[in-house]
Amino acid sequence: MDNAVTGEHQPSPKEIRLVIAASSAGTIFEWYDFFIYGTLAGLIGAAFFPSGNETLQLLLVWAGFAIGFGFRPLGAILFGYLGDRLGRKYTFLVTVTLMGVATAGVGMIPSAATIGIAAPIIVILFRILQGLALGGEYGGAAIYVAEHAPPEKRGFYTSFIQASVAGGFVLSIAVVLVCRALIPADDFAAWGWRVPFLLSIILLGISLWMRLKLSESPVFRAMKEAGETAKNPFVESFTYPGNKKRIFIALFGVTGILTTIWYTAFFSGLSFLRGPMHLDESLVEYIMFGAGLISMGFYLIVGKWSDRVGRKKPIVLGALATLALLFPVFWAMGSLANPGLAEAAKANPVVVSGADCRTDPFADLFDREQTPCGKVLETLTASGVAYDVAQAETLSVSVGGTDIALDEAWMDDGAARRDGLRAQLTNFGFDFEKQIPPVANILGIVALLLVMAALSALTYGSVAALLSEMFPPRIRYSSMSIPYHIGAGYLGGFLPLISGIIVARTGDIYSGLWYTMAVVAFGVIVAWWGLPSGPPRDFADEVGRDSA
Known part of the structure; x- marks a missing residue:
């Protein structure tokens, strides 16, 4: 049984447009709510995870980001159960x-300077929610649209859901840009960053208003009337044949490929440009906004294309192209973003010599003593400076074959070590000022991000349709949500x-x-082996094929 339910009223074009609009909005x-945390990672780190160690502070922010993803599979199990038992519509009203409530809550938490360790603990609790x-959310919205869509347009209609994920990222950046324009920089850093979180209450009201206008999906109504809903969707997801x-x-x-490519394109790109490349923060946000906005159309194109060629071809093509292009795209982006840094590193290579030269990024967190050499390496990495390591009895740093002075006091003061090393390296052509590259370079960066976005669209644009077609309707919400959110939660969220x-x-x-490369390489083998080739098919066709 699928959306072409015999004897059931088929949604009109107007009803389908409302379904797509409400589900996509x-x-x-909802993704805006989730992504605003990553968009404002630097300010969140200063407010809730303060540390004298820049690397540790950012890692703690990303750990909080990952914790939210880590609980996605549990949400998939819980709400998948409710979605298959009680219905698609009311379940995603709850989600x-x-x-919305959890996101607004983050904007209300006092900083760590005010309430101490309670601040990061509360942040993590809200991230769990x-x-x-x-x-x-994703499974409910994707299935709801898929079960309303005619089979020949399912890829195109559900691609609006994938575009909406990118839309949440774009909206988060747009709101931050508007807030930065309206709020003075010092005030934005002090309290203005909370405004994007608090706006979630307004977005929640709009979303609820739109979704309350919807009716239950025709597939679920038919199953309920026929008494064919699953008694325990979670258990049946693992016992149903095949x-x-x-x-x-x-x-x-599917999920391992798409999620690592997506987060590499958008969040690794954002962190890379804003961090080691030292681009001006507002410029990075404008670049990501432009690339993200344009990329939303890519998902629609791929979704429509998949209705003709099948779901497998775009995914495999996008994965293989990622393996070939990932490193070259980021190398080129680094050269365009901060050409002085790359040129200085080539002209004056940095060599760090010392005993036990290795970094321990969590040393401060666990009260472990890091070696002086490790502290220097950590500072150079955070500054985007490439280096080679040589073992020696005493610590020294040479730039282009010339030793630079190291102040012993730097070893106990991260800020002084950063400022001192950067000042020394500046004499050799290294540029650590906030960068605003020429317009041609900026356009080149946008073009490279669009390459990554196209790879993401190839592997993501048809996924809602594909996952809906892979699983039986009676346990579809649970069966597609569990693998999707394990993959997105752990393989992607921890990226x-x-x-x-x-x-x-x-x-x-x-x-x-290399993490992205490893996940995608394994994923493309599984996709090549396991995904059905040829035109899209409803689940009933898959059952017949499996049992043959």
């Missing part, structure tokens, strides 16, 4: 309400944190990309 608002809500294989494919061959740790350990600002 709610998805935009959007929970998300956001993760639970998001675990139920479903374990489908869940494995959905987890690694900024894992990549940050890899960079901190290696000192290579590009080394974090």
Whole structure:
């Protein structure tokens, strides 16, 4: 049984437009709520995770980001159960309400300077609530649209949901840009960053108003009237014939690919430009806004294309292209963003010599003593400076073969060490000022981000349709939500944190990309093996094929 339910009223074009608009708007608002945390990562770190160690502070912010993702699978289980038992519509009304309240709550928490350790604890609790809500949102919105869409247009109609995920990111940046324009810089850093979180209450009201106008999906109504709803959707998701294989494919061959590419394109790109490349923060936000806004159309194009060629071809093509282009795109972006830094590193290579030269990014958190050499390496990495390491009895730093002076007092003061090393390196052509590259370079960066966005669209644009077609209607909400949110929650949500740790350990600002490469490489093997080729097919066709 699918959206072409025999004897059931089929939605009119007007009803389908309302379904797409309400589901997409709610998805935009809910992802806005989730992404505003990452968009304002630097200010959140200063408010709730203050540390004299820049690297540790940012890693703690990304750890909080990852915790929210870590609870998405639990939300998928909980709300998937409710969605398959009680209905699609009312379940995602609950999820959007929970998300809006939790996001506004983050904007109301006093800083760590005011209430101490309670501040980050409360932030993490709200991130957990956001993760639970998001675990139920995507599956509900995607299935709701898919079950209203005619089969021949399912990829196109559901692609609006994927575009809405990017739309949430774009909206988060747009709101930050408006707030920065209206609020003086010092005030924005002190309290103005809270405004985007508090605006979530307004977005929640709009989303609820739109979604309350919707009726339940025709597929769920038909199943309920026929008494065919699942008694325990979670258990049935793992006992239904062939479903374990489908869940494995959905987890690694679909979600693992799309989520790591998406977060690499947008959040790694954002962090890379704003951090080691030293681009002006407002400029980075404008760049990401422009690239994100344009990219929303890519998802619609791929979704429509998948209705003709099938769901497998775009995903495999996008994954293979990512493996070939990921490093070259980021290398080119670094050269355009801060050409002086790259040129200085080539002309005057930095060599750090010392005993036990390795970094421990969590040393301050766990009260472990980091070696002087490790502290220097950490500072250079945070500054975007490439270096080589040589073992020696005494600590020294040479630039282009010339030793630079190291003040012993720097070893106990992270800010002094950063300022002192940067001042010394500036004499050799390294530029640590906030960068505003030439217009041609900025356009080049946008173009490179659009390449990443196109790769994301290829692997993401048809996914809502694909996952809806992979699983039986009676347990569809649970079966697609569980692998999707395990993949997005752990493989994707932990990407900024894992990549940050890899960079901190290696000192290579590009080394974090190897995490994306590994996940995508494994995923494309699974996708090639497990995804059905040819034109899209409803689940009933898959059952016949599996049992043949």
